[in-house]
């Protein structure tokens with residue numbers, strides 16, 4: 001009879017240790033027969049490969065930028081450092097949340113591979129855009145405020161200034177340190193022009209989902225202040241006065257029409 | 270309590286025919302087969318399966334297309350992160366969140382079938398994105414059954430559990446078929462028989478497929494998987510890997526035919542997750558499975574007639 005006096009949790013602990021470190025000796029007691037213990041690597045390799053593939057689909061522009069080999073090297077180190085803490089790889093490597101407290105892929109680079117960040121300082125901006133784009137794509141687009149609804153409200157004599165307006169859930173306002181949106185779009189969606197210059201220049205971009213596709217727009221300074229305020233649940237009025245502080249020519253009615261047209265607004269529920 | 274559980278019975282299942290596991294790059298082509306106005310003839314018995322975890326999103330094109338697929342074809346949810354075999358009394362937050370997301374999707378899409386694996390993949394704080402084996406001990410069996418119970422309770426219906434691919438022999442107190450049949454009996458779940466996994470377990474660990482098929486209760490088998498495998502370049506004779514990255518091997522087609530003869534007609538699903546070819550190519554493989562299934566259906570029908578006439 002085989003020795004089965006071990007507990008199931010002992011077994012899971014030893015296997016977990018192996019998956020984390022590659023150390024397989026503690027698993028020997030659970031094996032029978034003559035097959036090499038090294039075959040256990042099938043499981044660890046499968047896990048690493050799947051997790052790296054998850055990161056590749058979450059950071060596709062970075063894969064193009066670095067090339068697959070280098071990306072995979074960094075990604076493998078991240079998987080060892082911060083195994084996925086959710087049983088899906090959708091969103092693996094993105095910013096920590098209450099439910100998924102892992103350091104993000106970029107935070108890992110910052111603390112563990114500072115030389116990489118020093119060499120490619122704008123990689124954080126690439127990561128910010130990757131995350132925002134995918135999150136905008138996978139967000140619900142319900143509740144968009146339509147022109148018809150607004151016309152109805154006006155007909156009913158509602159004061160538009162009083163409406164609890166907000167940006168739709170899929171909107172993501174991204175503050176960047178480099179002027180990198182053009183390069184990122186090329187990496188993400190098409191041909192990369194040789195000799196692309198990347199300037200240090202803070203700027204703000206907004207992504208949002210419309211008709212199942214992600215839209216992007218680079219924002220003027222006052223617009224950016226306005227959008228960020230709305231994203232932080234400030235009222236339309238408060239956001240407008242903050243934008244006016246920045247630029248006295250800020251025209252909220254033009255912007256309102258643009259936002260409505262772009263399907264970027266919803267009513268707070 | 271346990272004896273009161275509703276028991277899975279394949280005769281009650283409404284799923285039939287042959288399906289393909291659906292990848293996002295094939296949404297449009299898949300939907301074009303549903304378009305009755307198109308010149309293309311409808312494909313009888315076609316259904317789709319998706320990895321449940323890929324739909325853990327709040328909206329956007331993924332859920333939109335999944336809804337369109339669900340409106341036009343039978344849909345099956347196949348979980349890969351449920352980690353049924355690492356049940357703990359105090360589930361990690363990760364597990365609780367996972368189950369509530371699966372439950373939400375099941376409620377929204379009402380798939381014809383829901384399945385998971387008789388393996389494990391999460392420890393308290395980490396998800397190891399692969400399907401890790403269970404030793405076939407009484408303790409592991411109890412743990413697996415509790416994992417199945419919790420999953421079924423969360424989604425409010427019974428599931429199928431899939432046999433693993435074996436690469437090594439873990440200590441065991443019972444054969445794999447008996448282990449799985451016992452889990453199914455205790456929980457009311459059914460079995461998803463992956464004949465590629467079975468073939469690889471045979472090649473890798475000398476598990477006897479004929480004996481295995483005989484030990485299964487056909488009424489408990491609700492679905493069959495077929496897929497392709499890779500040969501490990503370092504151990505080409507000893508290590509075949511369940512990669513889902515190649516066409517189905519001839520030996521697996523043979524085993525599928527044997528399984529259909531032994532178990533009777535069952536819905537068959539073609540799995541392909543890597544090196545994904547064109548949709549047409551996948552459909553050709555799927556059609557081959559459908560033809561085999563139709564042939565086995567006819568044979569069963571004839572033998573029933575023969576019995577009735579005898």
Ligand SMILES: [Fe+2]
Nearest residue numbers: 431463494540
């Ligand atoms: Fe399978």
